[in-house]
Amino acid sequence: MRNIAVIFRKELRSYFVSPIAYLLLTMFALIFGFFFWNALGYFVFVGMESQMRGETFPMNVNEQVVRPLLANISVVGLFFIPMITMRLFAEEKRTGTIELLATSPIRDAEVILGKWLAALALYACMLLISAVNFAFLFKYGNPDWKPLAIAYLGLLLQAAALLAIGTFISTLTKNQIIAGAATFGVCLLLWILEWVSGYETASWARVISYMSVIRHFESFAKGVLDSKDAIFYVTLTSLGLFFTARSMESLRWRS
């Protein structure tokens, strides 16, 4: 446990002493802000229009602002994951510091968990920044906070799974660019798998679209905590971390 904390602190620090963390936070804040402004603008537009027409269309901030906004953000997250995970192991392998970790009295699992948790913490920081936007929403509107919390939990679970996969890919190469590009490809694939269900309803298509990480976010976006989707993310996370451990072990046999 102590060792995990040692690695965690070191990783989080190196995110924040380099420009990576600030770049990601800034980009995320801008993109989130844009989506937020869009979603809100559309909400106001629809509201005014229905008023002018004299209709009493039921308006709901959670359904019409939070849900589409966070569904977008779950896709935006896919683009940020590779930038967070690509350096985790690739850099240590390139500079040789992996030898320090591997010859210290610390278990592989502790190294992996420490690094993965640091990546998750950085992602959580990004999400935290978006809370600024919601502060305005709460000041001028009255959204329900519970579905919002569940949607954020979903974003974190989804990121945990993708970060675990990214961590695994980072152990496979010395080259950060390759690790980043491969992770990006896998993330993208895990998103578009869902599209199969658009034209095909056979069981194979359902299996494939079930693998899509975005599909499992839908219930979270609605504010529904569906154990089926939560378990999917947790399973994917464990699988990613398990493969990372196996890959780290095999480094010793191959190098």
Next chain:
Amino acid sequence: MITVTQLTKRYARNTAVDQISFEVEKGRIVGFLGPNGAGKTTTMRMLTCFLPPTAGTAVVAGFDVLEQPHEVKKHIGYLPETPPLYPEMRTAEYLNFVGSLKGLSGSDVRKQVDYVCQRCAISDVKNQLIGRLSKGYRQRVGLAQAIIHNPDVLILDEPTAGLDPKQINETRDLIKSLAGDHTIILSTHILPEVEQTCEQVIIINKGKLVATDSVQNLQNRARGFESVLVEISGRNGNLTSAAGQKRLEQVSGVSRVSLKETRHGSLVFEVESQKAGSIRGDLARTVVEAGWDLIELRHTGMSLEQVFLQLTRTDMPSSPDKVSTAAGEAR
């Protein structure tokens, strides 16, 4: 402190380390010597539990590298060929990190960081970014990192590679000052380094153990050896290289004669002897008695360098035996 038995590392296409066995006593400095690609780094990586051996085993500080790697890791300090540094960290911060990684508690870490900074003379760069340090400082930070948890065994892979002469001397002195408290294995392909720093030397070549002996014995042996260049010219064509070689080989004490070059009308032989005392007088007499002209007779000596080259020469498959007998005679 270190017992290596039949240690072997095989890869798909080649054998990097082939059945190496040796022992190192507590508190000694041992030089691990061999040309580049001899298997030094691979052996060290197996001793530090970074690589698992294909066959054989090693016991470091009382623990088996295969059975109890976790315990071994607690008792060793390791400086790989490129110091494992994080350029974005400050020196003190980095040493703090390594200290806690090695299992030191909070207050011990601070104490040890101060201690190793002073010991390795890096106190003045404590708050500098490692990425901005010079090569010499980086090497010393690497050494500081290796000794931070006061390990029983220190394993240093080419600790002086790439340093300038002044830094090399400083590093050597530092390593020497660490002996006694620590058992040290250092690898190098530079011979004088072994002569100056180490008490014992292990020579490997192409993955095989070539010799293991104390530096003292090797030096004695080098002194015992004599290597002489003899240039002879014949009269009226009475000299052939075969005849010359045969005649020189008959001189008492001569162990090896080889033809070095053929100059215009004369032959140059290299003659080696294992006899204590010079053979030059005997050689001169032999040449003259054979009716040849002695053009030059030059003592070329035999440094540790030549011993090393001889031992690691590829055309000498039986070199291990030769070393042990030669060493025995020198004693």
